[in-house]
Amino acid sequence: xxxxxxxxxxxxxxxxxxxxxxxxxxxxxxxxxxxxxxxxxxxxxxxxxxxxxxxxxxxxxxxxxxxxxxxxxxxxxxxxxxxxxxxxxxxxxxxxxxxxxxxxxxxxxxxxxxxxxxxxxxxxxxxxxxxxxxxxxxxxxxxxxxxxxxxxxxxxxxxxxxxxxxxxxxxxxxxxxxxxxxxxxxxxxxxxxxxxxxxxxxxxxxxxxxxxxxxxxxxxxxxxxxxxxxxxxxxxxxxxxxxxxxxxxxxxxxxxxxxxxxxxxxxxxxxxxxxxxxxxxx
Amino acid sequence: xxxxxxxxxxxxxxxxxxxxxxxxxxxxxxxxxxxxxxxxxxxxxxxxxxxxxxxxxxxxxxxxxxxxxxxxxxxxxxxxxxxxxxxxxxxxxxxxxxxxxxxxxxxxxxxxxxxxxxxxxxxxxxxxxxxxxxxxxxxxxxxxxxxxxxxxxxxxxxxxxxxxxxxxxxxxxxxxxxxxxxxxxxxxxxxxxxxxxxxxxxxxxxxxxxxxxxxxxxxxxxxxxxxxxxxxxxxxxxxxxxxxxxxxxxxxxxxxxxxxxxxxxxxxxxxxxxxxxxxxxxxxxxxxxxxxxx
Numbered sequence: 001x002x003x004x005x006x007x008x009x010x011x012x013x014x015x016x017x018x019x020x021x022x023x024x025x026x027x028x029x030x031x032x033x034x035x036x037x038x039x040x041x042x043x044x045x046x047x048x049x050x051x052x053x054x055x056x057x058x059x060x061x062x063x064x065x066x067x068x069x070x071x072x073x074x075x076x077x078x079x080x081x082x083x084x085x086x087x088x089x090x091x092x093x094x095x096x097x098x099x100x101x102x103x104x105x106x107x108x109x110x111x112x113x114x115x116x117x118x119x120x121x122x123x124x125x126x127x128x129x130x131x132x133x134x135x136x137x138x139x140x141x142x143x144x145x146x147x148x149x150x151x152x153x154x155x156x157x158x159x160x161x162x163x164x165x166x167x168x169x170x171x172x173x174x175x176x177x178x179x180x181x182x183x184x185x186x187x188x189x190x191x192x193x194x195x196x197x198x199x200x201x202x203x204x205x206x207x208x209x210x211x212x213x214x215x216x217x218x219x220x221x222x223x224x225x226x227x228x229x230x231x232x233x234x235x236x237x238x239x240x241x242x243x244x245x246x247x248x249x250x251x252x253x254x255x256x257x258x259x260x261x262x263x264x265x266x267x268x269x270x271x272x273x274x275x276x277x278x279x280x281x282x
Numbered sequence: 283x284x285x286x287x288x289x290x291x292x293x294x295x296x297x298x299x300x301x302x303x304x305x306x307x308x309x310x311x312x313x314x315x316x317x318x319x320x321x322x323x324x325x326x327x328x329x330x331x332x333x334x335x336x337x338x339x340x341x342x343x344x345x346x347x348x349x350x351x352x353x354x355x356x357x358x359x360x361x362x363x364x365x366x367x368x369x370x371x372x373x374x375x376x377x378x379x380x381x382x383x384x385x386x387x388x389x390x391x392x393x394x395x396x397x398x399x400x401x402x403x404x405x406x407x408x409x410x411x412x413x414x415x416x417x418x419x420x421x422x423x424x425x426x427x428x429x430x431x432x433x434x435x436x437x438x439x440x441x442x443x444x445x446x447x448x449x450x451x452x453x454x455x456x457x458x459x460x461x462x463x464x465x466x467x468x469x470x471x472x473x474x475x476x477x478x479x480x481x482x483x484x485x486x487x488x489x490x491x492x493x494x495x496x497x498x499x500x501x502x503x504x505x506x507x508x509x510x511x512x513x514x515x516x517x518x519x520x521x522x523x524x525x526x527x528x529x530x531x532x533x534x535x536x537x538x539x540x541x542x543x544x545x546x547x548x549x550x551x552x553x554x555x556x557x558x559x560x561x562x563x564x565x566x567x568x569x570x571x572x573x574x575x576x
Contacts, residue, residue: 003485017370018377024367025384026445031399032387034410038402047408050417097293106286112293117302123503123559125532125552129314129539130307133321150303158296165542184288213392215506222542231394235510238398245402252395267383274447275454 008191032260034087038249046245062250066237069247071226075233083211083231090207091200092152093152098161099192103174113162115274120155125216127183146221147229151211157203164199164276165192202273204267210258230255314549318356322545332550342551344526344559345534348433351435352530353501355437356444361493363441364448367480371449372456382453385446400439401426403421426511429527436528444500448493455489456482491570498566502559505532531555 038046041056100106101113131150132141140146169192170258177187193200218229228236237251263270317331318326336342371381388396403410404425412422425431459482467477483490508528512521521537522529531551539548 007384014374016408017374018478020370021367021374021377021381023383024363024445025381028385028442031391031396031403031442034403035395035399046410051408051410051413053424073327093295093299100292104286104289106289109289116296116300119308121498121499122308123552123556125503125505125535126311126556127304127307129545129548129552130310131303132540133310133545134303136321149299151306153296153300155300165373176479184292188292209390213390213394215392215394215510216536219509219535231392234392234394234398238401238510245405246405248398249402252398256391256395259390259392260387264383265388267386268379271382271386271450 013128032256035249035253035256038246039253041246043246051161056173058246059250062246063254065244065247066251066254070233070237070251071228072230072233072251075228075230076228077256078144078228079212079230082147083208086148086211087204087207088200089148089152090154090157091204094154094157094203095161095193095196096188098158098165100184101158101186102162102165103169104170116155117159120159128217128220130218135221141221141225142227143240148213149215151207154207155266157207161196161199161203164196168199169195198269199273201266202270203269205262206274209259283524308323311549312450312553314545315553317546319545321545328546332546333554335547336550336554341526341529341534342531345531346460346530346555347524348527349502349504349530349532350521352433352436352440352528353498355433356440356498357494359437360441361448361490361497363445364493365452367445367449367470368456369482371453382450384449387446388443389447391553393506396439396443396511400435400507401511404435427524429525432508432523432527436504439507440501440504444497448497448569451493452486452488455486477545487570491567494566494570495563498563499559502555502562503532504530505536506535509536525555531558554555 036053037053039062040059041052042058044051045056056239101109135141135146173191174187177191182190213231214229215231215235218232219235222228222232225236234251234255237248316327316329318328318332367385371378371385374381404411404412406422406426406433408426409425411425415421416425423431425435463485465482466476467481472480508522508530512523512528522533532555535548535551535555538544
């Protein structure tokens with residue numbers, strides 16, 4: 001009896017929930033679908049009244065226009081280099097520091113960590129102008145170094161990994177390694193790193209997506225039109241006097257596909273990691 | 283001290299970069315806010331003059347108003363929608379993983395791509411939205427030239443990007459609530475709406491507080507959306523769109539510092555703006571906390 005009553009009352013409620021959720025999914029996915037529609041048609045077809053609503057056959061032509069207008073592959077390569085190098089270095093720098101903060105007590109630990117968390121709250125824009133002045137003083141304006149180096153100070157990564165190491169790596173294991181004569185760096189390399197792989201893979205995607213999508217800083221610091229990252233190049237595609245929206249949307253599509261593919265492959269672990277960080281951080 | 287050299291070595295790469303590229307610049311920008319400097323000539327100390335000028339600058343206040351309106355127009359539907367979707371998602375059994383991924387995906391797309399997309403779809407003359415309105419006999423709406431509609435489009439864009447993110451966070455909070463509490467409520471005869479307001483909401487309060495703070499910090503930093511939508515031509519008197527209706531404070535900072543090369547003024551804008559964010563964070567904090575006592 002008791003098992004039947006809630007099930008019967010849940011069924012219509014479950015149906016409305018699915019309808020609302022499915023509608024939300026449609027809204028959240030629609031821009032991707034419509035981008036493809038626009039990118040595969042000609043601008044005239046889209047701007048006809050009523051507009052053409054189905055997929056067209058002009059994708060290759062639009063892509064060719066994109067390649068004629070901006071250095072798409074050059075800027076994609078720049079972005080790929082920046083995002084990859086940043087990600088690898090962030091993983092290394094952050095995990096090393098997180099291990100020290102999580103498992104060792106040294107003078108100044110609390111102060112340094114509090115400082116790091118405090119700065120996590122500050123809007124990055126406060127630092128942008130002096131960062132630019134600094135970059136022009138050392139002659140890095142226009143180089144990819146100027147994008148990579150500041151991104152290494154990823155306080156969130158340390159904050160998050162520290163939590164993970166503290167709870168996920170048992171002290172006994174480290175003690176046993178210490179007895180066997182393993183020093184700090186051996187423990188880090190042979191025990192901690194293998195044990196925090198899920199946390200590292202979340203941080204990797206987080207850092208990679210962040211670097212790939214970054215806009216304001218590359219816009220400021222990369223002033224050479226022939227040497228841009230993808231997002232800045234995309235924006236340039238849009239800024240020109242062109243109204244060739246099909247071409248612009250082909251560019252948007254080409255720039256978005258790699259990231260959406262990466263995300264959907266790793267989505268499960270990534271979302272689990274994101275919620276873990278958010279709920280612990282609250 | 284010396285016995286811990288390995289730990290200090292381990293944290294030093296971070297603190298080196300952090301010191302040079304975050305810590306020092308933040309204070310240097312405070313110093314700059316009291317100077318006059320175009321980046322090339324001499325640095326001249328002018329005291330509070332930049333801030334006095336800021337106080338009398340109508341464009342600065344316009345940018346603050348724009349930012350606040352866009353922030354409210356985006357945060358309220360984002361957080362409300364996220365809470366509703368999270369509650370629904372928590373109640374269903376099938377397709378949970380699919381919904382989570384499909385609803386989160388807007389958050390990993392680039393703001394530039396999304397802004398271009400919204401610009402195309404809400405285009406005054408030929409956009410999809412006006413074309414659809416046209417088929418039911420409604421004349422074209424000037425989405426990208428009316429001051430309020432400009433803000434609405436930017437807010438819609440931000441809502442689209444951030445609802446899924448907040449939904450995931452609420453969902454994690456909901457999943458942490460023990461089911462026994464709900465069973466007890468049901469035995470006491472509480473309906474779903476009463477359960478939601480008297481059990482779910484109070485338990486979720488710390489997580490709601492977290493999302494409110496994050497949304498305040500993120501939402502007030504809108505820059506790329508109007509920058510991409512309306513272009514950043516140096517000679518463009520309408521930066522931020524017609525009537526500068528989409529000129530957010532960060533966009534004004536960008537224009538002052540990097541287009542007009544007025545470094546001192548740019549620093550003053552960004553610091554005044556930071557103070558505003560802090561005030562709003564504290565106010566939000568208070569409001570959500572007071573709700574708990576009543």
